[in-house]
Amino acid sequence: MAPTAHPGPAADRPADTAVARTGPGRPRSAEADRAIDRAALELLAEAGFEGVTIEEVAARAGVARSTVYRRYPCKTDLLVDAAARTSDDARSVPDTGTIEGDLLDVAHQLHRMLTDSLIGRTVPAAIAAAARHPELAEGHRAMVQRRRSGTRAVIDRAVARGELPDDIDTDLLLDLVSAPIFYRVLISGEPVTDRYLRRLVRTAVEGVRQH
């Protein structure tokens, strides 16, 4: 791709328009929408940003190339939007009764998301692309923040229970629990075992408990 400066924010017709106001003319195929998003993310996970080809996306989605271009002005926008739209839905805020139990569950969920889910496998590509396409970074950061907010609730509950002191540095605790999982999966390549996660959570909690 030519290193063209990215033109603008996003697609012609925002997906979040609630009612999908139908003007005259044939409406866009919702099936094509879905197929394109899915194909784009699959390719992103498989082949990385540079490996994604509009031609291949269209082929996998079973649509014409122009059907893709009608929705997104360029490859970057396609991927940004597909990633943004495809939330990582399968997550839950645990409630085991103890902060360590809750955080361990969160850690397991994060690890599974990174290694198993479609969106998780696009993370490496997203990190690389983020350097040059900040708008793409936004999508993934938003996802990260949604996840964190769930975990933040877990921590707040523990504080309310008196399990953790109330002057705790929540962000630091969040980092301490999440970062090593990203680190092992993406950078050091070392295995992430259940035993490792238990130690990680315990150590992080005990660390922040000292003021």
Add this chain to the structure above:
Amino acid sequence: MAPTAHPGPAADRPADTAVARTGPGRPRSAEADRAIDRAALELLAEAGFEGVTIEEVAARAGVARSTVYRRYPCKTDLLVDAAARTSDDARSVPDTGTIEGDLLDVAHQLHRMLTDSLIGRTVPAAIAAAARHPELAEGHRAMVQRRRSGTRAVIDRAVARGELPDDIDTDLLLDLVSAPIFYRVLISGEPVTDRYLRRLVRTAVEGVRQH
């Protein structure tokens, strides 16, 4: 780029051949070697993997396109080798007297490496590439391990001094100090302040001190 499966490990003539046995024929220009490596990394840092163009690499290196292709069969190999060859030399093992002081120095060095150095700015590209080209991952992991081994010495010294218990989980401590820095720089995008690093180091150390 055609989504060609990566063919093999690396370049035609390994750089690590000590004596550089000169066969018949004109020897390769060592100057070109250097210029190409440098140009490739600069571009990788500036424009990302997809933004690197053999044409542009050659132009910056002041060399013909074929001179690049003679050394590397494809773009991927060029970048793999250039990154592998360009070690991240500017690092030192601190000795401030306390484990927290030492680790804080290590943390600062890591942060600077990631944000300022040429090799550091190639890390996002390397992560993405690693997903598809495991041999590329090796290079960066080796670098990471070299860094860790320095830090490991710092920790061992603290154990010897009695500053830390001797049944400590060294790897976990290493992860706790390094991972959040990678995480903030590459993923969450949140700032890495001196204050943050101080808290991080103190919390990690106190965490692992509890058995």
Add this chain to the structure above:
Amino acid sequence: MAPTAHPGPAADRPADTAVARTGPGRPRSAEADRAIDRAALELLAEAGFEGVTIEEVAARAGVARSTVYRRYPCKTDLLVDAAARTSDDARSVPDTGTIEGDLLDVAHQLHRMLTDSLIGRTVPAAIAAAARHPELAEGHRAMVQRRRSGTRAVIDRAVARGELPDDIDTDLLLDLVSAPIFYRVLISGEPVTDRYLRRLVRTAVEGVRQH
């Protein structure tokens, strides 16, 4: 050019399709067709087969390189087709009343064609190429035969008039009048004067008149 065996006869879309059945998709630009053919022949005449460059053809035709490649898989096919399509229209069957007058006119036309016309100046290149690309030879031979058929009519008329005996070897007469002109222009390089043509025609006619 790599000494690749020539793959097949010709272009993807035959020019002789009468109705030009338009399939789906944007139709090819007829203007580009013409511009490419013309540019190719001009270059062939100027620089010879080896001197023709797709890049230059495209540039002269005011067209992208890929637009040329879409029509012709390789340089050879481009030239074959361009030559085949571009007939040598500007010729006429003379009727001066005498066989010698007619043949002299034919000879003049042939000489002018060879030295002045676009298609004529491609003949040397065609001869060379014909040795290795028989299909290219066909195009030029067809042109030669069209020309000969006109001259054949002239001779038949002379036979009908009783100016020539009816058991004449028409092909031989045709060769005797045409061949020396090709020979002088292409091989010996000697000049082709009006005086030479007069003698040539007279001698040929008198030669065949003896049975």
Add this chain to the structure above:
Amino acid sequence: MAPTAHPGPAADRPADTAVARTGPGRPRSAEADRAIDRAALELLAEAGFEGVTIEEVAARAGVARSTVYRRYPCKTDLLVDAAARTSDDARSVPDTGTIEGDLLDVAHQLHRMLTDSLIGRTVPAAIAAAARHPELAEGHRAMVQRRRSGTRAVIDRAVARGELPDDIDTDLLLDLVSAPIFYRVLISGEPVTDRYLRRLVRTAVEGVRQH
């Protein structure tokens, strides 16, 4: 090949230097000389001017590329000189007693030369090259003229014998006998039979006999 203006006449060491003055140092291999010439002409006959590759010439001759370039500054000169040096030796001036018998023999020789001999099969390439490299043309024209001078002797002898009138246009007769053979072989592709050659010679001779 870039359409570079041809630099100069020919090779560094002219082949016609009788004694091959040996300066100091290792003398050039005469075997290499021969092997290169032969390889060049073979390739020229097989693949045409554009198909000749210095690389392939060197490979066939069993020498290094630089050994070829030491002798000839460029591909054109290589071929010019090789063709010039490789005379078409196998020819003889016949003496059958009659002009028609002699000319028939000459015609047969010419036809065999064109279709069978190494040098003959380079004629198409030479014609094409002549259009742009006049110096190459010279070589072939010289060959043509040598052949013609032999035939001219045949005609002069016939005049002396009184078999032909003494105001004959010798050049025209030469053209009438030679040109159609070139024409059929190179241009029309029609067969050249013994019967055809007999008629050709008889008709040409009778034609020029009328004043």
Add this chain to the structure above:
DNA sequence: CTGTAACCGAGACGGTACGTCGGGTCTTCTG
């Protein structure tokens, strides 16, 4: 019902980079 506007498919268009190949020059080592 019938326009008509927007869709969909197909594919040509001008570009740009790819990785390969050959040309002609040069630099080194070996005989």
Add this chain to the structure above:
DNA sequence: CAGAAGACCCGACGTACCGTCTCGGTTACAG
């Protein structure tokens, strides 16, 4: 010095996608 080997710069090759455009054919709402 000649020869073999091979690196060097240059430029054309044919391929693959990019993002844009123009076609014919197909819906679904609106008058």
